[in-house]
Amino acid sequence: MRGTHPLRQRPIGVFDSGVGGLTVVRQLRRLLPAEDLIYLGDTARVPYGTKSPATVERFACEDALFLARQQVKAIVVACNTASALALATLEEKFALPVFGVIAPGAHLAAKQSRLGRIGVIGTSSTIRSGAYARAIHRERAAARVFATACPLLVPLVEEGWLHEPVTLDVLRRYLAPLQRARIDTLVLGCTHYPLLKPAIRKVTGEDVRLIDSAQSCAAHVRDRLGALELLAKGRRRAGVIQPYVTDEPDRFRAAARRFLRVPAREPLHVELPALPSGFGPAQWK
């Protein structure tokens, strides 16, 4: 089979506003050890989760354009905010498979919730978009979705306070309305949140099922690339991970160790291309 599809051997492109998307890269590496991965973290403009739909859409198109020019075979939007606000536009503008983190997490939550009472936590922009509720209702129309923006969780993770009493207090406050609504499933709708799983588990107890959007996204990418015959089959060497960042690489290195926890090449600094005027549908591949 090898070589029957020239795209197969190309890397998978992954982007995020910063370092959080490395949790998706980590899951991709686990499920697809032979794939080469190019990661773009837009660390000069991070975060996206507090910004408007128009701005996030523009940033996401610039990120995807950079990846498309690196000759990737598919684009993974490893950022819940960009998935919520820009996925449809990216699908229209780029003639490549584009995968987001929201549909796979919503699918799993809809399938696994016993009572159909599903909580979603994420950034302000993700929650405000209503993207998770729409995606869950597409799969399970009768589900009740309770969504809460948790803007302090990303800064807490980036500060490294994963198990502090303060972090538990903040989580208790954010999760209280979801607990009162008797959710049985909670979607961690931000790529930073997997690092808070032990703390979230302490607050919710064992009865609430946690859906990790990074895990479900990686499984979805594996399944879809398999169906499209785009997996780098037949390769014996381990895939490489090449990160690019828009801010200086120094601070990224330390964060990468905590979020990625598998070996990667040295991060490179990149200036993103401006969108060409008349940036039209499906012209970039």
Place this chain on the structure above:
Amino acid sequence: MRGTHPLRQRPIGVFDSGVGGLTVVRQLRRLLPAEDLIYLGDTARVPYGTKSPATVERFACEDALFLARQQVKAIVVACNTASALALATLEEKFALPVFGVIAPGAHLAAKQSRLGRIGVIGTSSTIRSGAYARAIHRERAAARVFATACPLLVPLVEEGWLHEPVTLDVLRRYLAPLQRARIDTLVLGCTHYPLLKPAIRKVTGEDVRLIDSAQSCAAHVRDRLGALELLAKGRRRAGVIQPYVTDEPDRFRAAARRFLRVPAREPLHVELPALPSGFGPAQWK
């Protein structure tokens, strides 16, 4: 005197990474009620406080270039991070008076501290730069400066949690080493922090003097523009405040109410000019 200096009637330009600099605008409005003020908040790329010196310097030059093209008579860098990392570059590149927030706050702290034991709190990039310690030592060589980065405070202010128990816990944790060092003066080295004054006061007690960098910056701007004969004297109408933002203006409005608390025009959306190639010293005025 009116009309003897044509620059007098131009607006003062003020920029910040986001909304925090509005605390400086508020103090400018209080001290200089007749001045027109143009405010630029780079809300699409906020925050600057987590980003590298090279990136903050580039963003600050783009912000200042936008203001210079609006024909301002002076530029106020109402952002501690940009003041710490980019003030020298801005002074070199722009043929206009440029004022930062750090020197005035450092001056006041050096003057008012009884024992010369001075604490400084700010963003990671501000503290890492060492700019406050250098500025304080220029004024008082024997001072002991104890500086701590407080990355969670800006998100807490933006979440509106100004008086919550969680906020007090976070402050206690950040301020504990400064209290152990027996500081008698604390510089609030970030334009968001004035909103936390009551909470900080609760943690430090009354014996520690708080230096508000927004207040000291505004007083400095008034004094310097007076000395340069650049104040809009003789004007009877109240000055206007025109905000510009790089993200959509919607979210800015709500924040502006909390930070500014005086009337302003409707915020306008702007795309910042890219720096011209060969962007050289002192060419913009």
